[in-house]
Amino acid sequence: MNTKHVSLKELKVTPEITDEDRAIFASVISVKLADWQIKQIVTPSQICHRQEKILAVHWHPEFVPMNLISKRIETMFPNMEDELLIPTQHNELMSYGPYTGVEVDCYASGFNQKVQLLLHFENKKVENAHVLKSMLAHTFKYRTSQLFEFMDSITRPDEKKVHEAARETGADKELVELVKIYVTKIKTMLDENWADVPKASVKNKLIKNYFDALRPKFGNTVINRIQSYLKAIKSLVKTDFSLKFFYRATEIIEETRSLGGCVVIPHPEEFWPILLAKYDVDGIEVWNPQSQRYTDFLISVVNEQNINRNSGNKEILIFMGDDCHMSEKTKPIETQDPAKAAREIGLQPAWNDLNIRKKLIIAGINRQSVINEYRARLAG
Structure with a gap:
């Protein structure tokens, strides 16, 4: 599947948080071992x-x-x-x-x-x-705050980092929008479940792991492109992350x-x-x-x-x-x-x-x- 030729509607992605979204979120943040x-x-x-x-x-x-x-x-x-x-x-x-x-x-x-x-x-x-x-x-606590800067860089409209990362990785508008929708959902679910989220799960890799869990839904080609785009944004966030609080x-x-x-x-x-x-x-x-x-x-x-x-x-x-x-x-x-x-x-x-x-x-x-x-x- 290639997002260049598939609309968001065809990918069945909506801003509403579904039961599937919540199930994936729960599995990604879980520290219980099967x-x-x-x-x-x-x-x-x-x-x-x-x-x-x-x-x-x-x-x-x-x-x-x-x-x-x-x-x-x-x-x-x-x-x-x-x-x-x-x-x-x-x-x-x-x-x-x-x-x-x-x-x-x-x-x-x-x-x-x-x-x-x-x-x-x-x-x-x-x-x-x-x-x-x-x-x-x-x-x-301060290092954990980088996750929220990471998410904000993706979800805020007209964010410079988004455009720079998209240009660097060749991410098209549909892929950028797809990522924005899912990261917005993740951020909302984090806020809604904050008291119960294991603190060990609140790190940048939460985003990576969530999208990896979507591979059965979208296929490796789409997710690999998404991961490349996310990695580019994360790199920009790390570069700009303030050092004065360390x-x-x-x-x-x-x-x-x-x-x-x-x-x-x-x-x-x-x-x-x-x-x-x-x-x-x-x-x-x-x-x-x-x-x-x-x-x-x-x-x-x-x-x-x-x-x-x-x-x-x-x-x-x-x-x-x-x-x-x-x-x-x-x-x-x-x-x-x-x-x-x-x-x-x-x-x-x-x-x-x-x-x-x-x-x-x-x-x-x-x-x-x-x-x-x-x-x-x-x-x-």
């Missing part, structure tokens, strides 16, 4: 019989229970001998075993850019972390240090300037499923910094980030993003890449050495 979803969660994409050391300090449980995540990890790594696993939900502290972590959005004032930091703690160190928890609650990176780091926590820089490929800021961090993520291009170079940068560090300064540790989002495992296979679905907690192929391994050996670094050193710092 049996088939649980089966997908506990069944990993592969079994790594030869990997005995598991290091994962950048992954997102989202709404998936930790006991199911644990089953997946144990199945995937049946010969696991040692592990350091710390979840890093976006702007929300979560614990797994003896450790608590979070990936926090913050503001790097020196180069006027949003960055993210991974914070890690022993559980007991954040039991009374009232200031940090308040900072994260503020950041979570806490500064230095404030987040200072509060973390005051609690005895540790800090790692993720996504360095996205945030190059942060490497020049000389922040007080424990480690740098040199590989990530989204950031693989400069791994060799980043290892060299870390090694050089360690060689030239002042006496008494601790070494910068090297981390790999699997950046696994567990909610992707709960979607029907046909609507999963293949690249995201391939991510697994603790699966970081770069550790076994022969070229990368050579650099790591020269630096005296391997999974076990990082596990040992970071565990000691977390306990310090």
Whole structure:
């Protein structure tokens, strides 16, 4: 089906919210797991019989229970001998075993850019972390507001972002109007059911997931075009999203240090300037499923910094980030993003890449050495 040749009337789309609309909305916001979803969660994409050391300090449980995540990890790594696993939900502290972590959005004032930091703690160190928890609650609420900016950019008439995104993706008037009608419905249903909507569902991907649920109705061709258009608008919204309400990176780091926590820089490929800021961090993520291009170079940068560090300064540790989002495992296979679905907690192929391994050996670094050193710092 091609929206260029099909009118809205033929597509049977009306502004009125139907029972079908409400059913889709309820399924998209739900965090309850069906049996088939649980089966997908506990069944990993592969079994790594030869990997005995598991290091994962950048992954997102989202709404998936930790006991199911644990089953997946144990199945995937049946010969696991040692592990350091710390979840890093976006702007929300979560614990797994003896450790608590979070990936926090913050503001790097020196180069006027949003960055993210991974914070890690022993559980007991954040039991009374009232200031940090308040900072994260503020950041979570503000970050969530981006969804409403996203929806407003689509539904407001003559919105500049709509025209720019339509031009960029080749979206015609009918497709733009189709998206506007559905996003207006989604916004209305969000408002009507706000008290009962799980806060974990209030994020940009709510829109993406809703339209994915419409694939049986409109077909892949139409929905793929819609998703391309939505992605373009989301990118424009993120670009214009105000940074002034985020806490500064230095404030987040200072509060973390005051609690005895540790800090790692993720996504360095996205945030190059942060490497020049000389922040007080424990480690740098040199590989990530989204950031693989400069791994060799980043290892060299870390090694050089360690060689030239002042006496008494601790070494910068090297981390790999699997950046696994567990909610992707709960979607029907046909609507999963293949690249995201391939991510697994603790699966970081770069550790076994022969070229990368050579650099790591020269630096005296391997999974076990990082596990040992970071565990000691977390306990310090």
